[in-house]
Amino acid sequence: MKNAIITGGTSGIGLGIARLFAAQGYNLLLNGLEKYGQQIADELAQEHDVKVMFSSANMQYSDQIREMVQQAEQEFGQIDVLINNAGIQYVAPVDEFPEDRWDAIIAINMSATFHASKAVWPGMKARGFGRIINIASAHALRASEFKVAYVAAKHGVAGITKVLALEGAPYGITCNAICPGYVRTPLVEAQIADQARAHQMSETEVIEKVMLKKQPIKQFVEVEALGNLALYLASDAASQLTGAMLPVDGGWSAQ
Ligand code: NAD
Incomplete structure (x- = not known):
């Protein structure tokens, strides 16, 4: 039985991925700010007969990220898969873009990916197996107006993905990004x-x-398409696929 952490796993894309992973027998730690997070975790656990923990750790703060990973390692023994998915958005022209939204988007959408990956790294390295899957965006590959912080953060995730792929290669750790439209x-x-x-x-x-x-x-784009790709990336079959930015964007980034 494998164990996965999914940040932002109690809503939207993260929850869709969580459902598919639970159905495949993964134990999960679901993180998110949703008030009903524990209830979602309990329902998934019951439905699929797996362990599902809930953590309300705030991805804006590195100490809370480290504690979340420690909690999951204590409960499950080891973490095989980390899905960095938590994210927020803010849309405004650059001259009106609030500085606190810039800071929050960079912290949650980009820096949390680094902090969580760093925290799972020693365990993955020691066991010679790890899968880090970053939910980036078409905006990791392309820009749109009014999204300066989001596009910067997601391009940053692309950089983190490639570096972790290189550093993980000798240790059986792969790192890829899914880039949804x-x-x-x-x-x-x-x-x-x-x-x-x-x-x-x-x-x-x-x-x-x-x-x-x-x-x-x-x-x-359908959440199930992203979940199935994440399942594939987590599998043994994908052991040589690493450092890739994988678009699921209806052809957006072909242009
Ligand atoms: P969503 O709002 O449904 O879910 C976001 C999740 O992140 C929620 O569980 C929320 O609680 C969590 N979250 C937000 N801030 C957090 C914080 N500070 N600490 C902990 N958790 C926090 O959004 P979604 O559309 O499912 O987005 C998930 C990811 O997919 C994001 O990274 C987003 O950028 C990316 N994405 C979404 C789309 C899209 O069209 N929806 C497209 C491309 C990429």
Whole structure:
């Protein structure tokens, strides 16, 4: 039985990934700020007969990240898979972009990936097996206006992914990033309203003209597609796939 940590695992993409991992028999630590996080963990555990812990550690703070990893290692003995998924968004023109949103996005979307990876690293290295999967974004590969902090953070995740792949190679640790296009999660629902304000458009226009404009396949990406890719990356079959930025973006980054 393998054990995985999924940050931001109690909502949206993280929760979708958690469901597939639990169904495959993984024990999980799910982290997130959702008030109902413990309930989600209990339901998943019962449904799939696996252990599921919940941690409300705030990914903005390195000490809380380290404690979360320690908790999971104590409970499960070892961590085989780390999925760095927690993230937030803020949309505003650069001259109006609040400094505290810049700091929070860089901390949660980028620095937490480093801190959590550093914390699981010694155990993975000692056992000669590890899978680090970063949920980056099409915005790790491409830019959009009004998202300066998010695009910077996700490009930073691309850098972390490549360095960890190089350093992990001698120890059986792989590190890859999944780069989704738009997925209709709570994060995107909130953004539709913000984008409408920033672009001075209606919400329907934002979906058609801003979000899906860049995706040749005119559909939101399905969470299950991301979960199945994560499962593959975590498997033994993917032992030689490392340092890759893998787009699941309906063709966005082909342009
Ligand atoms: P979501 O809002 O549904 O989920 C985000 C999760 O992160 C939640 O569980 C939330 O509690 C957690 N989180 C936020 N701040 C946190 C903090 N300080 N500490 C701990 N947990 C925190 O969003 P989502 O769309 O599922 O996003 C998940 C990841 O996927 C993010 O990194 C996001 O950038 C990325 N992504 C999303 C899309 C999309 O279209 N939805 C596209 C590309 C990439």
